[in-house]
Each structure stands twice: as structure tokens, then as C-alpha cells.
Amino acid sequence: MSELSQNNEVKKEKKKISLSFIQPSGSITLGNYLGALTNWVTIQNSGDFNCLYAMADLHALTVRHEPADLRKQIYQGLATLLACGIDPEKSIVFLQSHVHQHAELGWILDCYTMFGELSRMTQFKDKSAKNADNINAGLFTYPALMAADILLYQTDFVPVGQDQKQHVEIARDIANRFNGIYGKTFNLPEPYITKSGARIMSLADPTKKMSKSDSNVNAIITVTDTDNEIIKKFKRAVTDSGSEVRMGEGKDGVNNLINIYSAVTGKSTEEVEREFEGKGYGDFKLACGEVVADRIRPIREKINDYMNNRDYLDQISAVGAERASIFAQRTLDKVYKKVGLVVKKHN
Numbered sequence: 001m002s003e004l005s006q007n008n009e010v011k012k013e014k015k016k017i018s019l020s021f022i023q024p025s026g027s028i029t030l031g032n033y034l035g036a037l038t039n040w041v042t043i044q045n046s047g048d049f050n051c052l053y054a055m056a057d058l059h060a061l062t063v064r065h066e067p068a069d070l071r072k073q074i075y076q077g078l079a080t081l082l083a084c085g086i087d088p089e090k091s092i093v094f095l096q097s098h099v100h101q102h103a104e105l106g107w108i109l110d111c112y113t114m115f116g117e118l119s120r121m122t123q124f125k126d127k128s129a130k131n132a133d134n135i136n137a138g139l140f141t142y143p144a145l146m147a148a149d150i151l152l153y154q155t156d157f158v159p160v161g162q163d164q165k166q167h168v169e170i171a172r173d174i175a176n177r178f179n180g181i182y183g184k185t186f187n188l189p190e191p192y193i194t195k196s197g198a199r200i201m202s203l204a205d206p207t208k209k210m211s212k213s214d215s216n217v218n219a220i221i222t223v224t225d226t227d228n229e230i231i232k233k234f235k236r237a238v239t240d241s242g243s244e245v246r247m248g249e250g251k252d253g254v255n256n257l258i259n260i261y262s263a264v265t266g267k268s269t270e271e272v273e274r275e276f277e278g279k280g281y282g283d284f285k286l287a288c289g290e291v292v293a294d295r296i297r298p299i300r301e302k303i304n305d306y307m308n309n310r311d312y313l314d315q316i317s318a319v320g321a322e323r324a325s326i327f328a329q330r331t332l333d334k335v336y337k338k339v340g341l342v343v344k345k346h347n
């Protein structure tokens, strides 16, 4: 990278930093879209932040996968970010594995992360219950690598869904511990979670969150689903024996659909209740399917276009990785110095 563009990177640094990643462990869902990606785009377009958004491909190795599927999902994830409105001219977009500093800081932070705190992580408990035959060390130390993702860039805000709050908090705890020992090294990040869309539930079991890795295709809406598939899945969505479109206790299915409708249309939940007064669940489910299909359609079409142009995706991620590694290396050098390692002389 030329000296001039390095200087430009430094100048841009003054703004607050927003960073978030997504795992390529399956097709991106409506939950990921409403809980995270829409906020990534809003933050990017506000112009008030320097944004870094990436595919957490190293994290995806913690569960068994087919190599060819993973590679396709990495490309598809990248295509989805762009299709949803992440603009590589405005944000730094990259693959985690292309910025080697993540794995390096991840190892160092492993040494400042306690067995007890890792054992308490909800995601570790859930995933080890689901993958009882593969409770590997990476699954256990996952939060330290995620902390490295965040802390390498002196991140201020991490836009995530509710389920990732605990991971951002442990990143903060690790940063605090490290700063306490060596003096201020890392900025303390904060999760950025919006009310609507923060926790989108499964359509088949609305007591569980909608998850990419769900084996029941009817439980999840993905950004590659067709209009018909989306409408069918909403028609089948599990509700309850009532009939009124109202939020309420014990009405997890309807609550979830109201949340989805509200997040997609921008209407408040009260407005949604008023709009469907006197109408039954059938009408409401169809309306949900239609608004979601309308929202997903242009995204799906753009994903297809990008997937037919992998050279472009390679080019975007290479430029993004080069830009990201300037910031990452600066933090890593600082950490090397603090802990007593010898900083490699850069040319």
C-alpha cells in the first residue's frame, strides 16, 4: 500500500470504530439480517463511523463441515454483505482468515482468558451439547479469538444480536484484565443492540432463536429462499390456539411474527396490532410472508449476481484484508511490546 493511502487510513481513524463479523456456517438468515446486518448498513451509511465487517471463517472451523460447502458459504456470505448494502468503498470488508493478526492475537489472549469464564459461556454450553462428539479446544476458546477480532481494531461499537452480548462482554473483561496488567492497550468495546430484530425466533419452535445451523428448513428464512418458500414457511409458522394478533405472554409464535413484521416495515408493535385488528392469524401470516419476500427478493437477486463474479469478491476481500491489517498490525505490535515479545522490524 502506498504511503499516501496509508496516511489516508490514519486520517480516517479519528472517527469511532464499528466492527462486526458473521460466521459462514450456513446460509444467512432473517435473524442475522434483522438482528445484525441492517444495523451494520445503517451505521455505515450514517458516515459517523469507520466500519469493519467480516466473515468469521476461522470461527466456522469449530464445527465439522464439508470443505467445499464452507468455501461456498464464505463467498455467499461476502456476496450477502454486499447485497444487503455493505459498500466496500465505505467499509472495510474482509475475511478473518486473510488477516493473520487475528489468530496471533487470539493465541495471546488465550493466555489472559480464564478456564472458568470460558466454561460459563452460553454458546459453548449450547454448541457442546449439540456436538457432543466434537467438543474441541477451538469451540472452548472461541471467545478469545472473537475478543481478538474486536480488540485488534480498538473497536468502540459492536453491532450484534442479543445472543452475542455475552461474547462482547467477555471481550471487554479480557481487555480490562490486560489493560490492568500492562496499562491501557485496548479500547473497551460496547455491544450495540437495537430493540427490534435483536432476537428473531425459529418459525417452527418460537422458544428457540432462529439459527443458520437449524436442520429444519421450515424453522428458518434464509436470504436465498424464493418468494414461494418464504410465503409457505410463514403460512406454516407455529402460533397458538388463539386468534387475535396481539403481543402477549405464552404467545411466543405471534410475538415473533409481530416483531418480524415490525422490524421489516419499521412500524411499532402497537401499529402492527392495530393494522391487524379483527383479522386472524391466517391473514397475518400471509402479510408477514409478503413483506419479508419483498425485502429478501432484491437481496437474493444481487447475491446471485455477485456469486457469478467470484473474481470481484476475491478482489474486494483482498483489498479489505490489506486495509484491515494496517490497523491490526499496529495493535499487535503494541501487544508484543507490552508482553515482552520482540517486535519484528517491518520494512
Ligand code: TYM
Residues within 6 Å of the ligand: 019, 020, 021, 022, 023, 024, 031, 032, 033, 034, 035, 036, 037, 056, 059, 145, 146, 149, 150, 158, 159, 160, 161, 162, 163, 164, 167, 197, 198, 199, 200, 201, 209, 210, 211
Ligand atoms: P453469528 O454468525 O451466529 O451471527 C451473526 C450476527 O447475527 C446475529 N443473530 C441474530 N440476531 C437476531 N436474531 C437471531 N435469531 C440471530 N441469530 C444471529 C448475531 O447476534 C450476530 O450479530 N460469534 C459471532 C461471529 C463473530 C463476531 C466477531 C461478531 C466472530 N467474531 C466479532 C462480532 C464481533 C457469531 O457466531 O455470529
